[in-house]
Amino acid sequence: MVVQERLTLEDKLNILSAAAKFDVSCTTSGVDRGGDGRSLGNTVAAGICHAFAADGRCVSLLKVLMTNECIFECKYCINKASNDIPRATFTPEEVAKLTMEFYRRNFIEGLFLSSGIYPTPQESMERMLAAVKLLRLKYGFRGYIHVKTIPGAEEATINEMGWFADRMSINLELPTGESLKALAPNKSRKTILPPMRFIQNGRKADENRYALTAEPVEFNPSAYESSRRFDKKLPEAGNGGTAVSLKSYPKPRAAMKHFVPAGQSTQMIIGATPENDYQIMSVTEGLYRRFGLKRVFYSSFINVNHDPELPDTADRNGHLSRTLLDREHRLYQADWLLRFYKFSVEDLLTPEKPDFNMLVDPKCDYALRHLELFPVEINRASYDMLLKVPGIGVKSALRIVQARRTCTLDFNDLKKIGVVLKRAVYFITCRNRMLYPVKMTEDNLLNYLIDEDKKPVIGGERLTYKQLNFFDLGMLKMPAGY
Amino acid sequence: MGEGKTKHILLAENSLEGILSAVSYAYKSRYGHEFNKIMIAGEEGTMEFFSEYIDVPSDPDAAGEVYRAIRSKLGLKFLEYIEYCALSCFDDRAEVIYRALILGFANNIDILNYRKADCISRLHDIYKNVQGEVHHWTEFLRFKIHDISELAGMNAVSDGDGSMAEVPGEMQTGIVGGGNAPAVFDEYSSAEQYRQYAANQFLTAVTEPRHRIVSLLLPFFEDRYPSENFLIYDKVHDEAAVFSTGKGGYVAQRVSELQPEIVRIIESDNSENARMSDLWRIFYDTTFIKERENRALQRSLLPLRFRGDMAEHKPRE
Numbered sequence: 001m002v003v004q005e006r007l008t009l010e011d012k013l014n015i016l017s018a019a020a021k022f023d024v025s026c027t028t029s030g031v032d033r034g035g036d037g038r039s040l041g042n043t044v045a046a047g048i049c050h051a052f053a054a055d056g057r058c059v060s061l062l063k064v065l066m067t068n069e070c071i072f073e074c075k076y077c078i079n080k081a082s083n084d085i086p087r088a089t090f091t092p093e094e095v096a097k098l099t100m101e102f103y104r105r106n107f108i109e110g111l112f113l114s115s116g117i118y119p120t121p122q123e124s125m126e127r128m129l130a131a132v133k134l135l136r137l138k139y140g141f142r143g144y145i146h147v148k149t150i151p152g153a154e155e156a157t158i159n160e161m162g163w164f165a166d167r168m169s170i171n172l173e174l175p176t177g178e179s180l181k182a183l184a185p186n187k188s189r190k191t192i193l194p195p196m197r198f199i200q201n202g203r204k205a206d207e208n209r210y211a212l213t214a215e216p217v218e219f220n221p222s223a224y225e226s227s228r229r230f231d232k233k234l235p236e237a238g239n240g241g242t243a244v245s246l247k248s249y250p251k252p253r254a255a256m257k258h259f260v261p262a263g264q265s266t267q268m269i270i271g272a273t274p275e276n277d278y279q280i281m282s283v284t285e286g287l288y289r290r291f292g293l294k295r296v297f298y299s300s301f302i303n304v305n306h307d308p309e310l311p312d313t314a315d316r317n318g319h320l321s322r323t324l325l326d327r328e329h330r331l332y333q334a335d336w337l338l339r340f341y342k343f344s345v346e347d348l349l350t351p352e353k354p355d356f357n358m359l360v361d362p363k364c365d366y367a368l369r370h371l372e373l374f375p376v377e378i379n380r381a382s383y384d385m386l387l388k389v390p391g392i393g394v395k396s397a398l399r400i401v402q403a404r405r406t407c408t409l410d411f412n413d414l415k416k417i418g419v420v421l422k423r424a425v426y427f428i429t430c431r432n433r434m435l436y437p438v439k440m441t442e443d444n445l446l447n448y449l450i451d452e453d454k455k456p457v458i459g460g461e462r463l464t465y466k467q468l469n470f471f472d473l474g475m476l477k478m479p480a481g482y
Numbered sequence: 483m484g485e486g487k488t489k490h491i492l493l494a495e496n497s498l499e500g501i502l503s504a505v506s507y508a509y510k511s512r513y514g515h516e517f518n519k520i521m522i523a524g525e526e527g528t529m530e531f532f533s534e535y536i537d538v539p540s541d542p543d544a545a546g547e548v549y550r551a552i553r554s555k556l557g558l559k560f561l562e563y564i565e566y567c568a569l570s571c572f573d574d575r576a577e578v579i580y581r582a583l584i585l586g587f588a589n590n591i592d593i594l595n596y597r598k599a600d601c602i603s604r605l606h607d608i609y610k611n612v613q614g615e616v617h618h619w620t621e622f623l624r625f626k627i628h629d630i631s632e633l634a635g636m637n638a639v640s641d642g643d644g645s646m647a648e649v650p651g652e653m654q655t656g657i658v659g660g661g662n663a664p665a666v667f668d669e670y671s672s673a674e675q676y677r678q679y680a681a682n683q684f685l686t687a688v689t690e691p692r693h694r695i696v697s698l699l700l701p702f703f704e705d706r707y708p709s710e711n712f713l714i715y716d717k718v719h720d721e722a723a724v725f726s727t728g729k730g731g732y733v734a735q736r737v738s739e740l741q742p743e744i745v746r747i748i749e750s751d752n753s754e755n756a757r758m759s760d761l762w763r764i765f766y767d768t769t770f771i772k773e774r775e776n777r778a779l780q781r782s783l784l785p786l787r788f789r790g791d792m793a794e795h796k797p798r799e
Contacts (some may be wrong), residue, residue, distance in 0.1 A: 105624060106687070
């Protein structure tokens with residue numbers, strides 16, 4: 001360990017922001033809280049980015065660790081106990097002031113606070129709570145605060161934190177319990193899922209307080225019984241379904257109005273362990289449906305510790321491999337389809353075809369495998385059906401539904417209202433006509449949809465369409481008697 | 483009928499009031515909408531043949547009539563679109579407003595959703611563009627913090643008419659303790675002490691927007707910084723949004739002409755800001771994941787024109 005006598009604030013910031021950078025989440029969305037006319041800060045539901053790093057990721061929160069000292073030994077983490085790296089610890093006052101001064105200059109939207117686990121999970125959580133309470137109570141800060149839940153912290157502390165933070169997150173780290181055990185021996189589903197369920201229940205209870213009923217609704221854990229089914233599906237889930245009544249944990253004084261108003265998020269590392277896309281997306285779906293999560297993030301694995309047991313995902317130039325980044329991209333696309341487009345995992349992937357098609361996006365892929373649903377008539381199709389058309393998003397679908405109230409739409413009108421026809425054109429009709437005469441077969445459409453640079457020369461096992469051969473092109477004559 | 487009539491080109495003043503006055507003039511002239519065109523005075527571009535150019539002075543009463551009619555008949559949302567459109571920099575903004583109003587008043591339909599009409603789809607485009615600009619500047623605007631004592635000797639910031647509006651009281655009298663104000667990282671024993679420290683300061687920011695958006699930025703930052711005195715200066719259109727705590731905000735025009743000192747203050751800097759910028763740079767540089775470098779993505783999300791005042795994009799010494 002490098003021992004340094006006295007670190008300046010600059011040194012600490014340098015160490016502790018570098019230590020936190022692999023957490024993907026930097027969203028500031030999900031809660032609309034206007035200013036109170038007195039103290040600093042508000043939040044905007046759509047989220048605001050204040051800077052973009054050279055990797056293209058948005059920087060909207062001061063993302064730092066409280067400390068990078070850690071007693072855990074997670075193989076993927078730069079801060080693991082056995083690593084010989086400079087260590088530093090912020091005081092709560094330093095975190096609060098940095099946040100305030102950055103916020104006043106409009107550098108950031110708020111604070112993202114995480115921590116290494118030192119000396120115990122409970123004490124790490126308490127130190128984070130001290131910083132957050134300082135910001136909220138002493139400085140009257142009303143901006144966005146995202147805090148990590150430390151697995152193993154006490155529920156009373158998590159509850160208190162929930163009343164001061166906007167979003168809380170606890171990382172699932174890896175899609176299956178086996179992988180988690182292999183890579184993060186100190187973590188387990190048993191310490192990750194209960195806090196997640198605890199916060200979900202707390203949010204539910206908080207929402208029920210504002211329900212339109214004469215009497216306050218008693219929080220009923222049995223309403224979430226069904227959620228246990230998911231836990232069985234997840235290996236090693238243990239008693240992840242424990243429903244806790246919030247009765248024993250009251251709302252602290254001077255807290256914010258709502259409990260974790262922006263909800264929870266989590267993160268999974270992909271590419272370090274052999275799970276396929278189907279497994280990852282099934283876990284994601286479970287997290288959204290059963291645990292009420294707002295976001296699941298996927299993080300391409302980077303072997304920061306040069307661990308020989310783990311795959312090296314970087315290419316010769318030290319850049320992440322294109323394949324892994326593309327896979328991550330497909331996972332995010334599918335994630336959006338689950339949350340906003342009313343798709344389920346079964347629509348997109350099956351155990352027999354467990355990985356995403358790298359040539360076209362998941363929605364195109366779905367459309368190509370369900371050609372019986374297309375083409376869709378723009379002037380009559382339901383909103384849900386419009387959402388299934390490749391190239392038509394939530395906004396376009398809404399605009400179409402609004403615009404067709406006043407007139408019948410044609411392809412030109414679609415362009416005017418801002419619908420991008422590049423992909424949609426093969427799947428829609430306007431006034432019962434397609435724009436071009438298109439042969440509705442899978443391989444023909446696929447040929448149109450793939451970007452030129454991605455067209456494969458040789459087929460692989462992932463392709464579900466017919467591979468072109470010399471006979472099709474008429475370059476060879478079929479042998480006689482064939 | 484009406485074939486060969488000379489086209490009337492109405493030159494309106496560059497404001498919503500001016501444009502609505504021209505719309506009112508066009509209605510009242512009974513000349514026929516198809517022979518009218520509204521442009522902003524000074525932005526005529528290439529003059530057209532066979533047309534008569536008419537200067538239409540701004541008339542608050544006539545504009546007020548149209549304004550109230552829009553509000554009651556077409557709704558507040560439509561009004562917002564028109565207001566955004568008038569603040570934009572597009573040459574056809576007056577004409578788009580004119581055509582959209584004709585269509586709106588003539589048809590009793592949900593006019594904003596009638597995107598099939600060119601003027602309505604253009605209105606949406608302009609609105610989106612202005613809104614995008616506002617959103618970008620809420621993201622990328624950077625404030626510098628000055629001590630209130632720097633304002634000593636200044637009395638007023640003028641508003642649009644050239645009449646002098648009061649400089650926020652706190653800004654004038656705030657010289658209390660200006661000299662020995664506590665520095666940022668001193669310990670504050672109480673929230674009150676920190677509030678005192680913040681009250682003795684004011685924030686300035688410079689924008690270089692395409693559209694005249696300071697009046698749209700003001701409500702956002704008013705909500706966000708109710709405890710701060712601030713000033714957002716639009717370098718391109720020479721306007722400023724000024725806000726002082728507890729008193730509210732207003733937009734001042736022709737700032738550099740009437741108040742050159744304030745522009746000097748905005749451009750000055752101090753050591754506290756420099757230290758914060760340095761800390762910010764340290765943070766910004768370390769959050770970058772080298773293995774994921776993607777400058778093209780960064781450029782598309784953060785176009786170069788916004789980078790002027792951002793500490794992290796200034797060249798490193």
